[in-house]
Amino acid sequence: MRMRYGTTYALADFCDRLVPKSGEIDRELLKETFDGLRRLAQVQSGNPWMTLHATTSAGVWINYRGFPYCLINPAKSFLRIGAAYKHADAAHKLKVFIEAELHQDSVEEIEGDDLQQWRIHPAALSKFWTFFEKLECPSPSELETMAGRHPRFFSSEDRVTALEEFEKAGRFCPGVGGKTLRHKLEPGEPIEFDHIIPHSRGGASTYWNLSILCAACNRLKAATAA
Ligand SMILES: [Zn+2]
Structure with a gap:
């Protein structure tokens, strides 16, 4: 992921959430998350319709065709994935994908105010990133x-x-x-x-x-x- 000054701090916060101050580090979550960020960065450089953006609230937004598609926030043992309700079409596509393609033992749906949210556990992450790799690209x-x-x-x-x-x-x-x-x-x-x-x-x-x-x-x- 490309980093500038602001982004560096935001990403440091992101990583900080993955490495808890006390307790065990979830190595599988760490590996799958960084692997995912690498894969997303690759999509970003190949698909001009996708842009990643680290936020000050320790999350990474995936913007697609100029609007916020999905927010990734790390927790101790899972990633919290949010889809903006405002973009009902995008949120729906993500929901259909999560329900059809991910092993449901590794996914929990949670109610959010502004975002439709899921907890995605490490076992399902590798498959989860394919959603973004398959997003439509210019011809x-x-x-x-x-x-x-x-x-x-x-x-x-x-x-x-x-x-x-x-x-x-x-x-x-x-x-x-x-x-x-x-x-x-x-x-x-x-x-x-x-x-x-x-x-x-x-x-x-x-x-x-x-x-x-x-x-x-x-x-x-x-x-x-x-
Ligand atoms: Zn305007």
Whole structure:
């Protein structure tokens, strides 16, 4: 996983939860969790629609196509997995997968306020990560364009950096010039990575041409440009 200053602390907190101050370290949980983070980092670098983001509350968010898909929080002997209710479609897909593919002895469903949650025990983790490895990716021709001289997608490093700065600044959408003002976003509100100069007009997919907008403003911007 790519790390910057803020992320380093967040990940240290994440690891701290896996290694309890007293009592036995659950070696299987440790191994399966780190193996999972490695696999997710691989998905992130190969699938421009997925971005990992370590939070200050010792969790790791998996963002997919610009919205928060799933939150991973470590506990002593399991990982707590949360799917945002707000994104009912994503939460439903995760639920179907967990119920159909994971051994039910290793999974407990728990009620949450904002998130649908599960406790996933180490024995089921290896299979659990495959859910993210199978998430839809851009088509081969789109990925080819990405590898070319004028890629359409932002790199995982640029997405992670922009997302961290966005979180640190307090989650503000800059708005669309002349249409909407800068506004603060609710946690879990969908965001999108936007080309400041549109890709169709030659705008590069680099950090310097990247802004994070809320999904509504991004649609408005696209409609205005059309
Ligand atoms: Zn907005």
